[in-house]
Amino acid sequence: MKLAFSTLGVPGLPLDDVLRLATTHGYHGVELRAHPEEPVHPGIGPKERADAAARFGAAGVEVLGVAGYARVAAPADDDGPVIDQVRELVDLAADLGSSYVRVFPGGGDEQSAEEADATAARRLGVAAEYAADRGVRVLLETHDSHRTGAAASRVAGLVGHRNVGVLWDVMHTWLGGEQPSASYAALSPYLGYVQVKDIAGPDDTTPLALGAGVLPLAECVEVLSREGWDGWLCWEYEARWYESAAPLSGLLGAGRELLGRLLNESA
Structure with missing residues (x-):
């Protein structure tokens, strides 16, 4: 498996510094947070x-x-703005040579689960054709209204297009009450990559160093290895939202070592 980290953990850091952290600590890739606060987002130009x-x-x-x-x-009432957002993200990913775009569900409480599934599938079905033309896969993250593997896979199954898949955020599936084996079983036909992280508990999601919290990281890696999955593990350290979080830059080396050890133990 290849290892990456998200720039959510180092908000606003110039690209040269992000790349220095990646190469210094042996990460193969970086997930770019596509927000105007960051150096790379849909509003930047071709140059x-x-x-x-x-x-x-x-x-x-x-x-x-x-x-x-x-x-x-x-x-x-109008799907257009959301589909346009996704297309802008797809264009950015294609221009950067990236294979994936992350989107959220965001179903809210104003509609039933069936209605939210149908809304998401309809929009993703339209976006899928555009993504296919650009060589990009749109991934629905296990998050908010669809935090479990079972919920996110319902949407991907309705879309039924190879350019739409799911991003497994291990915190959200755990908070949703799913065991790693159940999450993988639901997500395996659609899995793009996996976000790993660690937290103190269900009532305190302040990001911690990998291995310092309660999330079942070893079990997740063991399931992926046992099933022969050979994709990406991406450390999403949500420092942007937690002022008390320790700087990610000081944790990347130990995090890389822990993931390497878990992979070796699962091999």
């Missing part, structure tokens, strides 16, 4: 995109994915 792609190429680090904030299950 900036080409420059970013060149910097990653020169460093030998892959752009694993573009983590966007489109909410594909959000209730609205």
Whole structure:
């Protein structure tokens, strides 16, 4: 498996510094948070995109994915704005040479689960054709209204297109009451990559160093290894939302060592 980290853990850091952290600590890729606070987002032009792609190429680090904030299950009378958001993310990913775009469900409480599934599937079905033309796969993250593997896979199954899949966030499936084996069983036909992290508990999701909290990281890696899955593990350290979180830069080395050890033990 290949290892990456998300720039959510180092918000606003210039790309050269992000790449220095990746190469120093042995990460194969970086997931880019696609937000105007960051150096890379859908609002930048062709020159900036080409420059970013060149910097990653020169460093030998892959752009694993573009983590966007489109909410594909959000209730609205008009699908157009959401589909446009996803297309913008797909264009950015393609320009950067990335294979994946992350979107959220965002179904909310205003509609039933069936209605939210249908809304998300309809929008993703339209976006899938555009993504296919650009060589990008759109991944619905296990999050908010669809936090379990069972819920996210319902949507992917309704879409039924190879350019739509699921991003497994191990925190959300755990908070949703799923065991890693059940999450993988639901997600395996659609799995793009896996976000790992650690927290103190269900009532305190402040990010911790990998292995310092309660999330079943060893079990997740063991399930993936046992099933022969050979994709990406991406450490999403949500420092942007927690002022008390320790700086990710000081944790990356130990995190890389822990993931390497878990992979070796599961081999």
